[in-house]
Amino acid sequence: MYKIPLELLQSPVSKKPLTLADEFTLKDEEGNVFKKNIEAGHWNFIPSRSPIYSEEQWNTFxxxxxNFVISYEKHPEVNVSYDVRQDAFDFGDFCKYHGKVLDIGCGPHKIPSYIKYKRNNDAEYYGIDILSGEHPKELNFVQAxxxxLPFRDNSFDVTISGTSLLHYVDVKAGIKEALRVTKPSGYSCIWLGVKSKEAPKPKQSPDWYKKLETPEGAENPFHYKRYTEEDFEKIFKELNLIVAEKKAYPVDEWRKNVFFRIKK
Ligand SMILES: C[S@@+](CC[C@H](N)C(=O)[O-])C[C@H]1O[C@@H](n2cnc3c(N)ncnc32)[C@H](O)[C@@H]1O
Incomplete structure (x- = not known):
């Protein structure tokens, strides 16, 4: 169902080429095997254990x-770019889609609204997420x-990440991977949601939220860690990346959305 040429793919763990063992199985030279989710029609590239995480970090992940399944799949209205949202539309405009576009952490729904309503029909859209979610999606999807990432170096003109990075246990590894698969002539657009530590707690939380537990080592039930705009700028500097453009949109006294366009 999803059209992803084998030439675009590589093993997410060994970074070696993949060969088709049968219609539903991809293998790399080190014997790592990746299976197709036959019902949903996509490849599953989530490794059996991440080589960069300790056992504790893997359990937290x-x-x-x-918790993502409960919040993003079952209660999307407030938690993801689901249908009409001005912040998502602003991000879609910022991304200036062209060529091959990869949305990293595209969410469990058919298509995030920053692509649905802002797409350039001449571009080709790909998406990855750790959740499989709803199908068929309106972009070429792999679970990863x-x-x-299961893609070769310098494969995409535009990579994007819409409020996804704060969930990663190792955010730096995620940014490095995004730029690895981005062409030298391309860029990566990152939407960072910033919330001040002083922000008052909501007076009332929905029942589904109250039932969620914060995993060991994480800051809250969904975010491994919250970052400031300055924290992200420091990370880009450490990784020798260039901030080609930045736009900040205040939400209220304590929250803002910051969009970065990053180049290598
Ligand atoms: C707040 S949602 C945003 C989804 C989408 N970008 C949007 O704005 O509608 C965060 C997404 O990041 C995904 N995610 C979290 N950690 C991830 C990881 N390590 N790798 C890939 N996706 C991840 C979650 O499954 C979830 O779909």
């Missing part, structure tokens, strides 16, 4: 996923981790 798996518990975060359980942003820290271990």
């Amino acid at each position: 798996k518990k975060l996923i359980e 981790m942003g820290e271990h």
